[in-house]
Amino acid sequence: MSLTNRLMTDLKAAMKSHDKTALSVIRMLKSALMNKKIELGHELNSEEELQVVVSQMKQQKDSLAEFEKAQREDLVEDTKAQMQVLSQYMPQQLSEAEVQEIVQQTAAKIGATSKADFGKLMQAVMPQVKGKADGNKVNQMVKDLLQ
Template structure:
């Protein structure tokens, strides 16, 4: 089942159960997918759909961080609920161990040994784990490796 079909099924289910948070998140995600489809001018493939979901998750996590910084408990709770719903549509994420292995293998492959190679290594690793691992996790592991 494609992501769009899954969203339609879940949208109907959320409407029947009067789940306002799920309804809001699903509508937001459907809208983001439609905007990307219009931007690209063609139907989205699975990878492009996953990129949209990852992008939406990143936005929600950034919002959560800002709400926490501003000490807005009411908005923090809402953002956490939205992240919980959105996480159902995220592509399967790599474990920290798997990411660590990829970072190490890529560092060996590109010859990254010092902090000066940070950008080169990040670019190489992110191209391999795009959508499968959080960028902040990769960033932390690359920094730890290049110390």
């Protein structure tokens, strides 16, 4: 089932159950997907849909950090609930051990051994873990490996 079809099904279910949080998140995600479709000028493939979902999750994480910094507990709770709904549309996240293994295998394959190879290694690793692992954690693992 495509993401768009899944969103329509979930939207109907959220309407029937009067789940305002899920309803707003699904509408936000549908809107973001439509905007991306208009921007690109064609139907989105699964990779582009994933990119939109990851982008929306990143925005929610950034908002959460700002709300926590401002000590706005009401907004923190709302944002966490929204992230919970949005996480249903994210791909299965890789464990730290799996990411570490990918980083090590890729480093061995391209021969990255020093800090000078950082950019080359990141460029090779990120497409493999895109949307499945936090970029900051991958960055830190690559730095630790190349020291």
